[in-house]
Each structure stands twice: as C-alpha cells, then as structure tokens.
Amino acid sequence: MPETFRNWIIKKDWATINISNVVVGVSALFIVATRLTRYVSQREKEKSYIDSLESQANKLPIVSLLRSDPTFEEGIRPYDHIAPESRSHHFTAGTLQGKGKFAIRHIVFFSTEKMELVVISHVGSDMCGHDGIVHGGLISTLMDELFARTVIPFLPDRNGATAYLHVNFRKPLGANQFVVGKCKVTKLEGRKGFVEGTLETLEGQTVVDGNALFISLKKLVTQKSS
Incomplete structure (x- = not known):
C-alpha cells in the first residue's frame, strides 16, 4: 500500500474516533443535564409541598x-x-x-x-x-x-x-x-x-x-x- 494512502487511512480512522468521542461526550453531558434538571425540579416541588404543609399547620x-x-x-x-x-x-x-x-x-x-x-x-x-x-x-x-x-x-x-x-x-x-x-x-x-x-x-x-x-x-x- 502506498505510503500516502496509508497515512490517509490512518488520519481518517483518527477523525472517526474523534467524532465518536465528541458524540459520546455530548450524549453524556445531555444525560447529566437532564438528570440534574429533573433533580432540581423534584427538589423545588418537594420544597413547595413542604412549605404548603408548614403554612397549613400554622393555620x-x-x-x-x-x-x-x-x-x-x-x-x-x-x-x-x-x-x-x-x-x-x-x-x-x-x-x-x-x-x-x-x-x-x-x-x-x-x-x-x-x-x-x-x-x-x-x-x-x-x-x-x-x-x-x-x-x-x-x-x-x-x-x-x-x-x-x-x-x-x-x-x-x-x-x-x-x-x-x-x-x-x-x-x-x-x-x-x-x-x-x-x-x-x-x-x-x-x-x-x-x-x-x-x-x-x-x-x-x-x-x-x-x-x-x-x-x-x-x-x-x-x-x-x-
């Protein structure tokens, strides 16, 4: 295999690997962000519920x-x-x-x-x-x-x-x-x-x-x- 063609194949493989890494990284960040958003939302709902009970209790x-x-x-x-x-x-x-x-x-x-x-x-x-x-x-x-x-x-x-x-x-x-x-x-x-x-x-x-x-x-x- 000619040297130039071999180098082209290697560069292409590395480019594919890098793109895959980027895709995996973005997916992981999306999952973390989604879970964090759900967690924050649940905590806000829980706080609102507790605040409501506190208000009811005091009345x-x-x-x-x-x-x-x-x-x-x-x-x-x-x-x-x-x-x-x-x-x-x-x-x-x-x-x-x-x-x-x-x-x-x-x-x-x-x-x-x-x-x-x-x-x-x-x-x-x-x-x-x-x-x-x-x-x-x-x-x-x-x-x-x-x-x-x-x-x-x-x-x-x-x-x-x-x-x-x-x-x-x-x-x-x-x-x-x-x-x-x-x-x-x-x-x-x-x-x-x-x-x-x-x-x-x-x-x-x-x-x-x-x-x-x-x-x-x-x-x-x-x-x-x-």
Whole structure:
C-alpha cells in the first residue's frame, strides 16, 4: 500500500474516533443535564409541598389555641440539636423525614407546670402498612418519641431510655393527614418516669392510646456487632 494512502487511512480512522468521542461526550453531558434538571425540579416541588404543609399547620385552630394559652410554651423544633452530618444515620431525624413521610418537623407545645406535651405532626402517604393506612410500627415509633419528649426533661441528667412501651390501637389511622399527640407525666420515682398519652385526628378521634416507662441512664452503653 502506498505510503500516502496509508497515512490517509490512518488520519481518517483518527477523525472517526474523534467524532465518536465528541458524540459520546455530548450524549453524556445531555444525560447529566437532564438528570440534574429533573433533580432540581423534584427538589423545588418537594420544597413547595413542604412549605404548603408548614403554612397549613400554622393555620390549624389547635396551633392558634395553644399559642394563645399561657400555660403552654412552644418549644424548638425537634432534632435541632443533631448535627446535619449525623441526621442521615438517625432514624427519626433522618430516615423518616421528607415528602411522603414526616415532611415537616413536629410543632411542639410544652407545659412544665402540668408536665404535659402536645405535638402536631403530619403523617405522609409513604408510611403505610395496608393501602392508605399508616403502619402500626410507625405509630409505635411516633408514640415512643412523644413519650420520651414528654418525660425526659424531668429525669435526672435529662436523658432516658424506654423500659417498656404499651400501645393500644383504637382506630385505623389514614395516611396523609395532621395528627395531634397529647402526653403527660403520671409519676416520677427517682430515675424512673411514667408517662401516658393519646394520638388523635384533628376531629378529636383517638386512634391510639398508651403508656410507657423511661429510665434515666448514668451512661448509655451501645453494643456493636462483630
């Protein structure tokens, strides 16, 4: 094969390779741009949804009533004390947060005098057992959180672990609605704190009642799997 023709073939192959690389690169950029656009759009929709729920929550009659009640004080939103980098590993502060789950953080009202807590939450549509019905395990988790938030401020060292949790399911709880948790401390014995409460719909129907015992620990010891 003549040298000039061989060089022409080589140059043509390299040109083809370069064009192919450009096509692959442009396609990859298009895919990345499309996915980024979808991600941004989803985040904007999620933020808009959460902002709407926040607005609805702040307009609820029970929220207005409690804000005007001098015996109750509105507390800081839960989980503010947990560092952002740790929340992804935290069950209630991370895993259960977001659209379709606990989209907004609980609105908390506390009465030190009465040793009572009232919490307004929104339960999303992605935490069901039966279709459209909130999973009982999720409700138990929520009640455990509410009981702990009620009694721990009165325990030594302001910490505590669940010793037992009794939950009675009275009615199915439909998903995607606001709920009201009402809890109170019933007895304090040294490092033990007893608490009881209910979970209700905005219409006042009790869907869950229960009670729990929390024990203040001098040191929380965790066991790691080998």
